[in-house]
Amino acid sequence: MTKPLFEKVALIGLGLIGSSLGHAMKRAGLARHISGHARSKETRQQALAIGFIDTVHEDPRQAVAGADLIILCVPVGICGALSETIAGDLQKGAIVSDVGSVKSAVIKACAPHIPPGVHFIPAHPMAGTEFSGPQAGFAELFNQKWCMLTPPEDTDETAIAKMVEFWTKCGAKVETMSAQHHDLVAAIVSHLPHLIAFNIVGTADDLEDITEREVIKYAAGGFRDFTRIAASDPTMWRDVFLNNREAVLTMLEHFNKDLAQLTTAIRDGDGDELFAHFTRTRHIRKGILDEEKS
Amino acid sequence: MTKPLFEKVALIGLGLIGSSLGHAMKRAGLARHISGHARSKETRQQALAIGFIDTVHEDPRQAVAGADLIILCVPVGICGALSETIAGDLQKGAIVSDVGSVKSAVIKACAPHIPPGVHFIPAHPMAGTEFSGPQAGFAELFNQKWCMLTPPEDTDETAIAKMVEFWTKCGAKVETMSAQHHDLVAAIVSHLPHLIAFNIVGTADDLEDITEREVIKYAAGGFRDFTRIAASDPTMWRDVFLNNREAVLTMLEHFNKDLAQLTTAIRDGDGDELFAHFTRTRHIRKGILDEEKS
Numbered sequence: 001m002t003k004p005l006f007e008k009v010a011l012i013g014l015g016l017i018g019s020s021l022g023h024a025m026k027r028a029g030l031a032r033h034i035s036g037h038a039r040s041k042e043t044r045q046q047a048l049a050i051g052f053i054d055t056v057h058e059d060p061r062q063a064v065a066g067a068d069l070i071i072l073c074v075p076v077g078i079c080g081a082l083s084e085t086i087a088g089d090l091q092k093g094a095i096v097s098d099v100g101s102v103k104s105a106v107i108k109a110c111a112p113h114i115p116p117g118v119h120f121i122p123a124h125p126m127a128g129t130e131f132s133g134p135q136a137g138f139a140e141l142f143n144q145k146w147c148m149l150t151p152p153e154d155t156d157e158t159a160i161a162k163m164v165e166f167w168t169k170c171g172a173k174v175e176t177m178s179a180q181h182h183d184l185v186a187a188i189v190s191h192l193p194h195l196i197a198f199n200i201v202g203t204a205d206d207l208e209d210i211t212e213r214e215v216i217k218y219a220a221g222g223f224r225d226f227t228r229i230a231a232s233d234p235t236m237w238r239d240v241f242l243n244n245r246e247a248v249l250t251m252l253e254h255f256n257k258d259l260a261q262l263t264t265a266i267r268d269g270d271g272d273e274l275f276a277h278f279t280r281t282r283h284i285r286k287g288i289l290d291e292e293k294s
Numbered sequence: 295m296t297k298p299l300f301e302k303v304a305l306i307g308l309g310l311i312g313s314s315l316g317h318a319m320k321r322a323g324l325a326r327h328i329s330g331h332a333r334s335k336e337t338r339q340q341a342l343a344i345g346f347i348d349t350v351h352e353d354p355r356q357a358v359a360g361a362d363l364i365i366l367c368v369p370v371g372i373c374g375a376l377s378e379t380i381a382g383d384l385q386k387g388a389i390v391s392d393v394g395s396v397k398s399a400v401i402k403a404c405a406p407h408i409p410p411g412v413h414f415i416p417a418h419p420m421a422g423t424e425f426s427g428p429q430a431g432f433a434e435l436f437n438q439k440w441c442m443l444t445p446p447e448d449t450d451e452t453a454i455a456k457m458v459e460f461w462t463k464c465g466a467k468v469e470t471m472s473a474q475h476h477d478l479v480a481a482i483v484s485h486l487p488h489l490i491a492f493n494i495v496g497t498a499d500d501l502e503d504i505t506e507r508e509v510i511k512y513a514a515g516g517f518r519d520f521t522r523i524a525a526s527d528p529t530m531w532r533d534v535f536l537n538n539r540e541a542v543l544t545m546l547e548h549f550n551k552d553l554a555q556l557t558t559a560i561r562d563g564d565g566d567e568l569f570a571h572f573t574r575t576r577h578i579r580k581g582i583l584d585e586e587k588s
Contacts (some may be wrong), residue, residue: 025468077565112476126515128578146512187510188498190515196490197516198555201575203549204482214479216581221420221484222491224582225519231579234572241560241568252557255497256550262493263546271371274535278528281495285424285525287510288518 006031010067012060012082014038014047016128017099018019018073019137022052024170027139037063038134049133057252061089069166071123072098072110077239080109092117095159099125100238101186103150103179105243111152117190119159124148124182125172126190130231143171187247191240194253195248197229198237299460300325304361305411306354306376308332308341310422311393312367313431313527316346319462321433331357332428341428355383363460365417366392366404371533374403385413389453393419395480395530397444397473399537405446418442418476419466420484424525437465444473481541485534486549489542491523523583 009031011018018036025031036053037060038044042180044056057199058064064086072079079098090096096114103122115119127145129136147167151160177185204215204223219227241248257273265273303325312330315473319325330347330464332338338350351357358364358380366373373392384390386546390408394400397416408414423430441461445454454470461468471479498509498517513521535542559567 038509043331047316054421126435126512129426145514181503184503185512186515188501188504188511189509189517192497193494193516193520195556195560196494196553198572198575199553200487200490200549201578202571203486203545203552205574205578206548206552207482209475209478210482212578212581215483216585218420218479218483218577219585220439221480222487222523223483226487226522227575227579227582229516229519230572230575232572234569234576237572238565238568242563242565245560245563249557251497252553252560254500255494255555258497258500259490259493259546259550262489263543266539266542266546269536271532271536274321274532275528277496278492278524278526278531281492281521282528284495284506284510284520286500288513288521291510291513 002029004029004032005162006069008033008035008067009069009071010034010061010064011036011053011071011073012086013073014043014053014134015073016136016141017125018049018071019050019052019134020127020139020141021071021073021099022047023137023139024142026052027097027232028169030166031069031167034282035063035067043134050134052134052137060086064089066091068094070094070096072096074188075235075239076102076106076243079106080113083110083113087113087256088263090118093119094121095121095163097121097123097163099123101240102243103148103182106284107150107152107179118221119156121149121151121155121159121163122179123163123167124150124186125167127172130228130234132233140171143165145172147172147174148182149174149176151176152179153236162229183244183247187244187251191244191248192251194229194232194237195241197226197250201230204273242272247261296323298323298454299463300363302327302361303327303363303365304328304358305330305347305367306357306380307364307367308337308347308350308428309367310426310430310435311419312365312420313341313344313346313428314435315365315367315393315431315464316341316432317431317433318436320346322463324460324463325363329357329361337428344428346428346431354380358383360385362388364388364390366390366394368392369529369533370396370400370537372376373400374407377404377407381407384409384412387413389413389415389457391417391457393413393417395484395534396537397442397476401444401446401473413450414441415449415454415457416444416473417457417461418444418463418480422526423467424522426527434465436461439466441466441468442476443468443470444476445470446473477538477541481538481545485538485542486545488523488526488531489535489546490549491520494520495524560585
C-alpha cells in the first residue's frame with residue numbers, strides 16, 4: 001500500500017455526506033485511519049457496523065485528536081459551535097474543512113475558532129440525494145460532481161493542493177472561487193430551486209378542490225421532479241436559507257419580477273410574450289446536455 | 295390477425311404524441327389503417343419514412359375521410375379551427391378525440407363543430423418528453439401513464455368504452471372525470487410546475503453577476519430538473535397557458551401567497567417556520583414513491 005494522503009481523517013457528522021466520504025476514502029485509500037463522531041448513539045453504532053469508519057467517538061474532541069484532516073459534515077448552523085468545541089484539540093498543520101452549501105456564513109462562524117497553524121479550507125461538494133443518515137451513503141456519490149473550495153486569501157497553497165487531490169480522488173471535479181461568489185452561484189442553481197420546490201409541493205398539499213390523493217396519483221405531469229427536491233433534509237435546508245439569506249432574497253426578487261411578467265402575459269392572453277419566453281429557456285437545457293456529453 | 299379495434303384511425307398532427315400513438319397502435323394492432331396529416335411537408339415525409347402511419351395527406355379532410363377514429367394531436371390553440379375544417383368529412387358513428395393538456399377550452403372550441411351522430415371524447419394522455427417532432431415518438435411513451443378522458447355528459451357509453459380500451463391497449467391507465475376538474479388537477483400537477491420551471495430558468499439566464507456558463511456548469515445542484523421541464527415545446531405550452539388561464543391564475547395566487555410566507559420566514563430568520571414547512575412536504579414524496587411501487 002502506498003502512503004495514504006492523510007494519517008487520520010476525522011468525520012464530524014455521519015449522515016449522507018459523512019458516510020459517503022467514508023466510503024469514498026476507503027475506496028481510494030486516502031486515510032490510514034478514519035474516526036467519526038455523531039451526536040446520536042444509534043448513528044455511531046450504525047456507522048461502525050457499516051464500516052466506513054474505523055472508530056467512533058461520543059466526544060468530537062476525541063475524534064479529532066491527532067487528525068491531520070477534520071471535515072465537518074453537519075448542517076451549516078452548527079459548524080461554528082463545533083469549531084469552538086474542537087479548537088483546543090486541533091494539531092498544528094492539520095486541515096479543517098466542511099461540506100456546507102453556504103460558505104460566507106460558515107467562514108464567519110468557524111474561522112475565529114481555528115487556531116494559528118491550522119489550515120481552514122471550506123468546501124462544498126455539490127452532490128446529494130433525497131435520503132439521509134449513515135445508511136444513505138455510498139462511495140460514488142461525488143463521482144463527476146463539482147466540489148467547490150473557497151479558501152480565504154493567504155491560505156497555504158500546499159494545503160489547498162492537498163484538498164484538491166483529496167476531492168479529486170473522491171471522484172469529484174474541483175473548482176476554487178471566493179466564498180461570496182460561491183454563495184451567489186449556489187443561490188440560483190441550488191437554493192432557489194429547492195425553495196421553489198418546497199413551496200410548490202406545499203401549495204399542492206393545501207388545495208381544497210383537489211385531494212392529496214389526486215396530486216400523488218397524477219404527479220407524473222411535471223410535479224414529480226419537484227417532490228424529489230422537496231424531500232431533501234429539512235434541517236440542512238433550514239440552515240441553508242438562514243445562512244445564505246441575502247443571496248437567496250436577491251434571487252427571489254428576480255424570480256418574482258419575472259413571474260409577475262409571465263403572469264401578466266397569461267392574464268392578458270399575450271401569446272407572443274409567452275412563446276418568446278418559453279423559446280429562450282431551451283438553449284440553457286441544450287448547454288447542460290452538451291456539457292454532460294463532453 | 296383478430297379484428298382491429300378501429301378500421302381507420304386518422305392522426306391529425308404527427309409530432310411527439312401523434313408519432314408515439316402511431317407506434318403504440320402498430321404495436322397493439324389497434325387499426326387496420328392509420329392515416330396522418332401534418333402541415334409541414336418535411337414532417338409528412340419523415341412520418342411516412344419512419345412508418346408509424348400508412349398514408350399521409352396534405353389536406354386533413356382527406357386524412358379523416360372514412361376514419362372511425364380521428365385524434366387531434368396538435369397544440370390546443372388550433373383544435374377548434376381544425377374541427378371546423380374536418381367537420382364535413384366526419385362519418386356518422388366516428389369518434390373524434392384529442393390529446394390536449396387543457397380540456398374545457400378544447401371542448402368549447404371543438405364541440406360546436408362536431409356533427410350529430412359523431413362522438414366527441416376529449417382525452418389527455420399525461421405523457422411527454424422534452425423532445426418534439428415525428429422522430430421523437432416511441433411506442434412505450436404511454437406505458438403506465440395516466441390518460442384522462444373528459445367526455446361531456448350524455449356521451450355514448452359504447453364509444454367511451456371503446457376509447458378506454460384504446461388507451462389501455464396503448465399502455466396507459468385510464469381515468470374519467472369532468473373537464474373542469476381535469477383542468478384544476480392539471481393546473482397544479484403540470485401547468486404550474488412548468489410555468490415555474492420556465493420562469494426560474496429564465497431568471498438564471500438574466501443574472502448579471504453569474505454567467506450562463508456557470509449556471510450550465512453547476513446545474514446539478516437542483517436546477518437541472520427544472521431545465522428539463524423548461525425545454526418542453528414552446529407552442530404547446532403557450533396554448534396551455536392561454537387556454538387554462540383561470541385555473542393557472544388561481545394556482546399562481548396560492549403559490550405566491552405561500553412563497554411570500556416562506557420569504558418572510560427567511561427574512562425574519564424564522565428557522566422553526568422553515569423547518570415545519572420543509573418537513574411537511576416530505577410525506578407527499580413518500581406517497582408518490584409508494585404509489586409507484588404498488
